[in-house]
Amino acid sequence: MSLMMQKLIYLLFLMTCCQGFGQNPRLKTTEINAQTLEDKIYAGFDGLGNNYFIKNNVFSKQNENQTWEYKNVALGKISSVDFINPLKILLFYEDFNTVILLDNQLNEIQKINLFEIDNTIFASKIGLASQNQFWIYNALTQQIMLFDYLKNTSKTVGNPIAENIKYTQTDFNHFYWIDEINNWYAIDLFGKVTLLANIPPFEKIQIVDQEKLLFSRDNTLYCLNNQSKTIFEIEIVEKSFRNFYYKDQILAIFTNQQIKNFKIKLP
Numbered sequence: 001m002s003l004m005m006q007k008l009i010y011l012l013f014l015m016t017c018c019q020g021f022g023q024n025p026r027l028k029t030t031e032i033n034a035q036t037l038e039d040k041i042y043a044g045f046d047g048l049g050n051n052y053f054i055k056n057n058v059f060s061k062q063n064e065n066q067t068w069e070y071k072n073v074a075l076g077k078i079s080s081v082d083f084i085n086p087l088k089i090l091l092f093y094e095d096f097n098t099v100i101l102l103d104n105q106l107n108e109i110q111k112i113n114l115f116e117i118d119n120t121i122f123a124s125k126i127g128l129a130s131q132n133q134f135w136i137y138n139a140l141t142q143q144i145m146l147f148d149y150l151k152n153t154s155k156t157v158g159n160p161i162a163e164n165i166k167y168t169q170t171d172f173n174h175f176y177w178i179d180e181i182n183n184w185y186a187i188d189l190f191g192k193v194t195l196l197a198n199i200p201p202f203e204k205i206q207i208v209d210q211e212k213l214l215f216s217r218d219n220t221l222y223c224l225n226n227q228s229k230t231i232f233e234i235e236i237v238e239k240s241f242r243n244f245y246y247k248d249q250i251l252a253i254f255t256n257q258q259i260k261n262f263k264i265k266l267p
Contacts, residue, residue: 080126
C-alpha cells in the first residue's frame, strides 16, 4: 500500500471518528476506591495488587502492607518501566543505554549495558518479551530487535521502519508502534508485521491488545474496538486528568492529587 493511499485511508477514518466524537456510544464505570497520589508519577498496577510509582528517579512498588524502592543515582533518569511480569521487572535508562532487571522485591538481579555488548545498538525503546528476551527499538538502524538477556545475544526482526515512531508498547509476543500518521502496527517474535488500524488523534494512549486500545483527547477518555471499528466514550466524573492505566477490567485515572480506580468492561 502506497504512502499516499495510507494517508487517504487515515483521513477518511479520521473524518468519520471526528464526526462521531460527542455522539459515541458510552461505556459505564463503577468507582471502586481512591487514594492520594502524593506528588509521584504513577506507572500503573499489576495483577497482584501492587502499585508502581516514580519520584525523583526512585522506582517504588507499594501494596497495602509494604513499600519497596530501587534507585540508581549513577544511571540518572528512568526512561521507562515494564512490569508485565511482576517477578522480573525491567527498568530502562536511555541516557546510558542500560537495562536493569529487578526481582519482585526490587532487588537488582541483572544490569545490562548494551554499549558494552554491541556498540551498534542505540536503544530508544525497551520492553519485556517471552523466552528470556526483551524487545529493543534500535534508533541507529530504525529496526526492532530481540535481545536474549541470558546469552547476551541479539537478533533483528523485520525491516527498518520508514516513518517516525510516536508511541510504542510491548507484550510478551508483540512489539506495537504508532507512527507519525497514526498507523498502528504490530510485529511478532518471528518478524511478521501487521497494520492493525489507522487511529484518531490522541494525547495519551494505551494498547490493550490487537483488538482494543484506550486513548484520551481533550480530557475525554475513549475506547477503540478495532474489530468493529467503533469508538466508545468512557464515562468518568473527572473533568481533567493526567493519565490513565487499564488492566483486567480495572481502570485507574490519575490526577495531580489522587488515583481513582474504576471497574469497567471493555466491549
